Amino acid sequence: MPGSAATLAIDDLRVAFLPRGAREACRLVTAVRGVSLRVDPRECLGLVGESGSGKTQIFLAALGLLPPNSAATGRVRFQGEDLLGETSGRLNRVRGSRASMIFQDPMTSLTPHLKVGVQIAESLVCHEGVSWRDAERAALGMLERVSVPEAARRMRQYPHELSGGLRQRVTIGMSLICKPALLIADEPTTALDVTLQAQIIELLRSMRTEIGMSLVLISHDLAVVGQLAERIAVMYGGRIVECGPARQILHAPRHPYTAGLLECTPDLTRPVIGRMPTLGGQPPSAGTQIEGCAFAPRCPRAAERCRVERPPLETAAGCPESTVACHFPLTA
Numbered sequence: 385m386p387g388s389a390a391t392l393a394i395d396d397l398r399v400a401f402l403p404r405g406a407r408e409a410c411r412l413v414t415a416v417r418g419v420s421l422r423v424d425p426r427e428c429l430g431l432v433g434e435s436g437s438g439k440t441q442i443f444l445a446a447l448g449l450l451p452p453n454s455a456a457t458g459r460v461r462f463q464g465e466d467l468l469g470e471t472s473g474r475l476n477r478v479r480g481s482r483a484s485m486i487f488q489d490p491m492t493s494l495t496p497h498l499k500v501g502v503q504i505a506e507s508l509v510c511h512e513g514v515s516w517r518d519a520e521r522a523a524l525g526m527l528e529r530v531s532v533p534e535a536a537r538r539m540r541q542y543p544h545e546l547s548g549g550l551r552q553r554v555t556i557g558m559s560l561i562c563k564p565a566l567l568i569a570d571e572p573t574t575a576l577d578v579t580l581q582a583q584i585i586e587l588l589r590s591m592r593t594e595i596g597m598s599l600v601l602i603s604h605d606l607a608v609v610g611q612l613a614e615r616i617a618v619m620y621g622g623r624i625v626e627c628g629p630a631r632q633i634l635h636a637p638r639h640p641y642t643a644g645l646l647e648c649t650p651d652l653t654r655p656v657i658g659r660m661p662t663l664g665g666q667p668p669s670a671g672t673q674i675e676g677c678a679f680a681p682r683c684p685r686a687a688e689r690c691r692v693e694r695p696p697l698e699t700a701a702g703c704p705e706s707t708v709a710c711h712f713p714l715t716a
Contacts, residue, residue, distance in 0.1 A: 628706030
């Protein structure tokens with residue numbers, strides 16, 4: 385909640401990668417370009433942007449999960465403790481217990497040759513020191529709480545024996561078994577049909593209330609994020625371009641990019657007439673040097689100033705709870 389100590393505070397985070405075969409620092413590919421974010425206790429923050437905008441890299445950096453060919457600078461504080469640059473030993477005491485992450489593809493979170501029950505129970509054994517018998521009992525209870533049918537039988541199955549929707553429920557159960565203070569859900573409904581999407585969203589909503597955790601929901605879909613988030617941050621080209629209360633972002637966006645994303649969101653309550661709207665052009669690649677506003681080449685409001693001067697992220701006029709990075713923002 386605003387004014388209280390943040391569960392997660394990220395300040396001026398920058399993430400870069402050295403491509404394979406490149407030996408010079410000048411070949412660094414920058415994915416995150418000075419991002420600052422905070423997630424308050426019990427809050428759901430939605431992080432939205434097209435693929436490649438840097439959304440996932442922020443939280444991989446925060447949890448120390450970036451690959452060896454990467455570098456991250458800035459500051460990451462979780463429940464008041466600095467995480468960025470910490471040893472793997474200390475991070476392992478945080479990851480999976482106090483902070484958990486659900487990845488877009490549940491198979492990347494599940495070990496193929498271990499039964500589902502073992503994988504969920506293992507978190508309790510490793511992080512909380514409980515016995516295997518008690519951990520397996522708790523794992524069974526968690527599978528039932530996340531609405532996995534025939535939970536006792538699923539405990540004895542391998543990941544490949546489950547459907548995509550069930551695997552996603554298992555990964556959610558595994559990430560929640562230690563009752564974390566923070567859950568990061570990276571595109572948790574991608575590749576699921578509409579019915580399963582709704583079930584996963586409702587599951588995250590109910591478990592968030594039950595555990596009392598903070599939630600970061602990463603997505604390219606504003607409609608999905610709008611169902612859960614109190615605040616929404618919009619990313620483009622490695623930077624936050626707009627952030628504010630979900631209602632304001634969804635109904636009165638200030639940044640042209642946010643408005644463009646909303647125009648491209650299908651409205652299932654109305655018939656589709658002609659072609660659906662799209663955002664013209666392509667987002668910048670991570671290796672692109674950006675002088676001005678990264679969205680300028682695609683923006684209908686862009687002027688010469690936008691191409692040479694990067695707009696700062698500052699308080700939106702008439703909306704003190706929101707920030708926007710645009711020389712010519714939309715009006716409320």
